[in-house]
Amino acid sequence: MSLVQPTRRPTAAELLSGLAWPIRARGTARARGRSIGQALGPAIRAFLDEDVAHLDRLRPEPLGREAARRLALTFAAPIADLLPEVMAEIEGLAEGAGIPLADALILQLRRELAAPGTGPVVAGAAQPEDRSGGLEGCTTLAFTGADGRSLIAQTADLPGDMDGLGTVLDLDGDGPGGRSLAWAPLGQLGFLGLNQAGLAIGINMVVAPGWQVAPPPYLIVRHLLGLADADAAEAAIARLPRATSRCYTLADGTGHRMIETTIDSCRRLDPDPDLPQARLAHCNHYLHPDLAPLDRVPAWSSTRLRTARLDEIFAQSPWAEGTAGADDARAVLADHANAPLSICAHGRNSPRLGRTVASVILDPAARRMEVALGTACDTPFTTHRLEDASWNG
Incomplete structure (x- = not known):
């Protein structure tokens, strides 16, 4: 032997x-x-x-x-x-x-x-419980910084043992968006990012019935990064058939908005003018009243607990005074309140229960993306700028 x-x-x-x-x-x-x-x-x-x-x-x-x-x-x-x-x-x-x-x-x-019971996998069959919302999921915040520029801060929370499997791409583009920077899981061409024209895009899982064979949302994001601005991106989201439901966060020089979608409907969320810094925040359940009745996120998801935690954070300084900046957004992404059901999600020893695999700050006006390839609490952010095409730690 x-x-x-x-x-x-x-x-x-x-x-x-x-x-x-x-x-x-x-x-x-x-x-x-x-x-x-x-x-x-x-x-x-x-x-x-x-x-x-x-x-x-x-x-x-x-x-x-x-x-x-x-x-x-x-x-x-x-x-x-x-x-x-x-x-x-x-x-x-x-x-x-x-x-x-x-x-x-x-x-x-x-x-x-x-996701079992969706799309073509069991077409025509009874749908089992849809667990696609996950226990932990992406948390996204869009706001106006002190200099008047819109920023997006997001955790990328994924199930399936995806630690260490994120990539950063610097892509030429054929459209008016020009070059783009993107974070995406290994082998995937889109997830979130920004482009040379000053458009930034974040994304959150939401769960509604009726998934179908059509372009998946992450490839739609890849397409959107070739466009010039948030208006063009919103129009493209509305025009394109979509395989599955998502919420898209769009930011450019005019401000920011969120577009909640099912496979066949879209609703726009604009900042409340009474909120400091034009804040918008999203986890993994629908916020628009037209879509909320369609929500199929599991009751055990952490989405509402994370949303309540964001409200607590926003009631405190510096958010309450309207003076928060990128450093404060990074602190939100690293928040562990209510762990393991926290914004910074470290998982619960099951591949089916997601965890934070990347933390990202998008500054579209500066054409700058800051990425921590893991949880924001213990992973350094690295900055990349489109204008110089180099990483600066």
């Missing part, structure tokens, strides 16, 4: 840990995708081998690689028809990473494929 131990393959997170951020992707849409795939290929291939990009860690019944591929390919036609430049990036990603197109699509559709 051989006593030689097999060599352990590095995990996707281990393969990412030695990379320098951001990954820069230049040229045409296909060339940009190819650059990302080449830079992240070993980690992407390892990730896909880890329970199908961790999808099967989230589902009550495993989906498996081949079933995930078949389902992902059902989304290819609507993505190509409605977001052709994004589809070209996905095709380039597959080429660069040396994976089938179906696998590249899986990476864009983790949310849709992970």
Whole structure:
């Protein structure tokens, strides 16, 4: 009997840990995708081998690689028809990473494929309890700083053991938005970010019935980052069919707003003029009265507890006086009140219960994105600016 131990393959997170951020992707849409795939290929291939990009860690019944591929390919036609430049990036990603197109699509559709009883997975069947709201979820704050500039502060909270699997991308663009900076999970082309035109975008999970085969919201964000301003982004959200429900936070030189969506409706949330610094905050339940009756976020979600905690924070200095800035927003993202059901979410020892995997401050007027690749309480923020295309710690 051989006593030689097999060599352990590095995990996707281990393969990412030695990379320098951001990954820069230049040229045409296909060339940009190819650059990302080449830079992240070993980690992407390892990730896909880890329970199908961790999808099967989230589902009550495993989906498996081949079933995930078949389902992902059902989304290819609507993505190509409605977001052709994004589809070209996905095709380039597959080429660069040396994976089938179906696998590249899986990476864009983790949310849709992970949620049982939604979309095409059990089309026509009775829907089981939808756990897609998660116990912990993203918390987003938009406000006007002392200099009059709109800022977005957000935690990116994800289920599925996603620690160490975030990426930072510096992307050329074909549209009026120009170059963009984005944070996204490994292999995904969109999540949140800002562009050269001064548009910033955040996103929160909300849960409404009727998910469908259509472009997923994170690819819609990738498309929005090619646009010139919040008005254009809002119009695009309203125009495009959407696979699943989300709340989009938009900020530009004119201010900020939130757009709550189901698959077929949109409602806009504007700041209350009586609130200091034009504050808007969102967790994972609908706030607009037209959409609140459709809410399917589980009763055990932390969303309302986090919202109540934000109200407590905003009643205190410096928020109550209207003098808060980016440092104060970082403190909000690091808040542990009501842990483990806190804004800064450290998880509860289950891959199905999300945790904070990134903390981000977006300053669209300065074309600046500050990213902590983990929880804000113990992970340093690194600043990136579009104008100099370099990281400054």
